[in-house]
Amino acid sequence: MFEPKIVCFLCKWCTYAGADLAGTSRLEYAPNGVNIRIMCSSRVDPEHILWAFDRGADGVFVGGCHPGDCHYQDGNYKTLRRIELFQRVLKQFGLENGRLRLEWVSAAEGRKFAQLMDEFTEQIRALGPIKLGSRKGGQDGGSTKKEETS
Amino acid sequence: MAKLKVALYWAASCGGCEISILDIGAKILDFVAGAEIVFWPCAMDFKYHHVEAMPDGSIDLTLFNGAIRTSENEYMAKLFRRKSKVLVAYGSCAYEGGIPGLANVTDREGIFKRVYDTTPSTKNPKGIRPQTKTKVPEGELRLPEFYDTVKTLAQTVDVDYFVPGCPPTGERTWEVLEAILGNNLPEKGSVVGAGQKTVCDECPRTKNEKKIKAFVRPHLVIPDPDVCLLEQGIFCAGFATRDGCGAQCIQVNMPCRGCYGPPPKVIDQGAKIVSALGSIIDAEEPEEINRILDQIPNPIGYFYRFGLPYSILRRRVIK
Numbered sequence: 001m002f003e004p005k006i007v008c009f010l011c012k013w014c015t016y017a018g019a020d021l022a023g024t025s026r027l028e029y030a031p032n033g034v035n036i037r038i039m040c041s042s043r044v045d046p047e048h049i050l051w052a053f054d055r056g057a058d059g060v061f062v063g064g065c066h067p068g069d070c071h072y073q074d075g076n077y078k079t080l081r082r083i084e085l086f087q088r089v090l091k092q093f094g095l096e097n098g099r100l101r102l103e104w105v106s107a108a109e110g111r112k113f114a115q116l117m118d119e120f121t122e123q124i125r126a127l128g129p130i131k132l133g134s135r136k137g138g139q140d141g142g143s144t145k146k147e148e149t150s
Numbered sequence: 151m152a153k154l155k156v157a158l159y160w161a162a163s164c165g166g167c168e169i170s171i172l173d174i175g176a177k178i179l180d181f182v183a184g185a186e187i188v189f190w191p192c193a194m195d196f197k198y199h200h201v202e203a204m205p206d207g208s209i210d211l212t213l214f215n216g217a218i219r220t221s222e223n224e225y226m227a228k229l230f231r232r233k234s235k236v237l238v239a240y241g242s243c244a245y246e247g248g249i250p251g252l253a254n255v256t257d258r259e260g261i262f263k264r265v266y267d268t269t270p271s272t273k274n275p276k277g278i279r280p281q282t283k284t285k286v287p288e289g290e291l292r293l294p295e296f297y298d299t300v301k302t303l304a305q306t307v308d309v310d311y312f313v314p315g316c317p318p319t320g321e322r323t324w325e326v327l328e329a330i331l332g333n334n335l336p337e338k339g340s341v342v343g344a345g346q347k348t349v350c351d352e353c354p355r356t357k358n359e360k361k362i363k364a365f366v367r368p369h370l371v372i373p374d375p376d377v378c379l380l381e382q383g384i385f386c387a388g389f390a391t392r393d394g395c396g397a398q399c400i401q402v403n404m405p406c407r408g409c410y411g412p413p414p415k416v417i418d419q420g421a422k423i424v425s426a427l428g429s430i431i432d433a434e435e436p437e438e439i440n441r442i443l444d445q446i447p448n449p450i451g452y453f454y455r456f457g458l459p460y461s462i463l464r465r466r467v468i469k
Contacts, residue, residue, distance in 0.1 A: 042429075046421035050462040067434070082428030084439050085449065089424060092255060092450040094467030133254070133299070133465035 004058040004124035008033040008117075009048065011041045013071040014106050015063030021110030029114035030121035033061060040064070041102075042075035046086045049100060053132065059099045059124035063113070066104040076104070096127050154210040154331065157189035157201070158240075159230060161223035162250040162300065163216030166317040167241040168192040171213070173320030174327070184331045185211075201229060209233045211330055213240040213313075217250045217459065218301040222294035231307040236330065238342075242316040244303040245341075246411050247459030249316070254458045254465035255450055257298040298468065300459050311336070313343040316409035316456055319395055341414075344394030348413050349406045352397040353388055355379070361432035365445035368405055379405045380430070385452055390422040409456045418462045420453035 010016040016037045022029065038044065041064030049060050062083065064076040083102040091097055101120055105113045160168060168190075172178065188209060189196045212234040218224050231237055242248040253261060266274050284291045303309050313326055322343035329335060329342070336342055350357070357378045366383045373379055379386040379400065387408035388400065395410055412419040433439045446452060454461055 046424045047416070047418045047462070050418055050421055054462050077434050078429050080436065081431045081433070081439050082424055084436065085428055085443055085446075086421075086424050088443065088446075089420060089449045089453065092448075092466065093463050094469070095463075131467055132463060133467045134463060 002125055002129060004032050004121055004129075005056055006033040006059045006061060006121065006124060007052040007057045008035045008061040008063065009038050009041065009044045010035055010063045011065060011071075011076075012037050012039050014065035014069065014104070015041075015113065017107035018063070018105040018109045018113040021107065022114045023110075025110050027110060027114040029117045032121045032124075033117050040070065040072050040075040041079040042072070042082075044079065044082075046082060046089075049086065053095070053099070053130060054134070056130070058127070058130045059101070059120060061116075061120055062100070062102045063105050063116075064102070066106055069104075069106065094133065095130075098123050098127055099130065153186040154184060155188045155208065156185045157209045157212040157230065157234065158187070158192070159189065159212065159214050159216075159226055160192060161214065161216030161226060161244070161303075162219040163241065163243050163248070165192065167215035167243075170241070170315075170317035170320065170323060173317075174324040175320065177324050177327075181327055181331070198226070198229075201233060204233050206232050207235055209235065211236045211238065213238050214303055215239075215241040215244050217243040217247050218297075218303060218306045219250055219253070220294040220296050224297075224306055225294075227303055227306045236310045236335070237303075237307070238311045238313060238326070239303040239309045240313045241318055242314055242409050242411065242456045245312045245314050245460070246457035247300055247302050248409075248456050251300045251302075251457065251459040252451065252455070253300050256466065257468050258296050261296075299465050302459050305459065310338050312339075312341045314341060314392060314410040315343070315395060318343055319398070321396075322394055341392070341411075344392050344410055346414050347393045349388035349391045349393050349395065349397055349400070349410070352393045352395070353378070353400050353406075354397065355400065357381070360430040362427075362430050362442070363432050364442060373403050375403055379403075385446065387419075387423060387452070387455075389426050390416070390419050407455050408453075411457055411460070417460075419457050420450070420461055423453040424449075 010019055019035055041062055044062050052060050064079050070076040087097045103116055189201055212230045214230055218227055239245045243250055262279055266279055280293055282293055282295050326343040355378045356376055360381050362383055364383050365385055368384050373382050373384055384405050386405035388406035391406055391408045392410040392413045399406055408419060416422050431442055433442055
């Protein structure tokens with residue numbers, strides 16, 4: 001069976017703490033996500049998401065504080081707007097919107113985090129392995145290595 | 151001192167870069183005083199076999215403009231790499247794919263279908279498409295192969311320097327030529343003829359805190375000439391674009407379109423544009439956010455206008 005590779009960017013104040021709670025509560029959930037703790041969900045640059053996809057992630061999960069709860073007041077709103085806009089760009093790249101998911105998980109919602117991981121893993125499993133244009137082999141393909149520009 | 155041997159070539163390009171060489175004005179006389187042009191198909195009568203006959207490494211400098219879209223472009227890129235000591239990707243197309251690179255949202259079949267079938271002015275009932283080989287009574291005619299994907303020059307061969315711009319400005323071009331004539335070359339792989347900051351740093355307009363409630367397209371309004379265009383709801387790519395152009399478009403009331411490519415340390419210009427726009431759109435509810443985003447009709451076209459092949463994903467997924 002296809003096991004999706006998922007990169008999760010989790011905000012330190014809410015979702016990462018929620019993931020911690022899921023762990024300390026000994027909840028069982030899909031192990032496909034690799035959690036990366038960041039200070040705020042708005043620290044996720046769309047470039048990070050592209051790198052994750054380019055280097056083999058089948059799905060990217062971004063977790064932040066609930067609206068109104070951001071430790072930095074409005075970081076999660078910036079994330080929301082970025083992801084909404086970025087989904088439109090990804091669609092034009094021919095990538096399914098289901099591969100990128102933004103959710104709000106508080107520090108008290110360990111169970112919600114576990115459920116979301118199960119759900120998102122199944123969602124990516126249904127979409128199948130990621131296929132990128134730049135991965136196409138032969139004359140038109142080429143490596144994904146980028147030249148340094150400065 | 152022997153004159154430097156210089157070649158200029160155009161691959162998938164519009165010819166604007168050729169003209170931009172002339173933008174250096176009377177300095178072109180200084181240039182030809184120090185350099186001998188050995189190949190320039192736009193302006194002088196040389197043939198490909200003249201280049202093929204030259205010894206490897208015998209051209210001191212090749213300014214190569216245009217993206218790599220056909221087998222002919224690719225052949226010439228490899229030929230000039232072999233024959234040149236210094237190969238420069240000159241202009242946005244050679245550096246990051248440029249406008250021709252937008253073809254990466256589709257593929258060969260998509261382009262052929264549009265060009266040879268569905269355009270309103272096309273009448274092609276037999277469905278004739280270009281072939282790489284065609285037999286005629288006189289013999290066989292050949293055309294280059296058209297690739298699915300447009301590539302940058304550096305994705306095709308090793309490149310020494312990059313000069314951004316669509317086209318590069320005359321002043322910057324002269325700086326580059328002067329550096330080469332004076333043998334004052336920067337580190338290999340550098341972006342030359344451009345700055346280290348963004349177009350906003352060169353932009354003379356007044357800038358305040360940005361909050362965007364609505365986007366307007368530039369042909370629908372006459373913008374205030376003194377205030378940041380982005381603050382007026384006009385999408386301007388200056389914040390995610392390398393400086394060096396002198397903010398010329400902005401000074402004639404047109405927004406930056408991003409032709410100088412991403413600033414240093416950034417690879418994906420489009421992603422940075424998404425990031426910045428996300429910060430300044432003035433809405434918190436998903437419905438309102440999406441209503442504002444609907445006013446950007448073609449995100450890839452705006453955000454990757456000059457750099458789709460150079461971006462992280464390079465092209466649309468081919469099904």
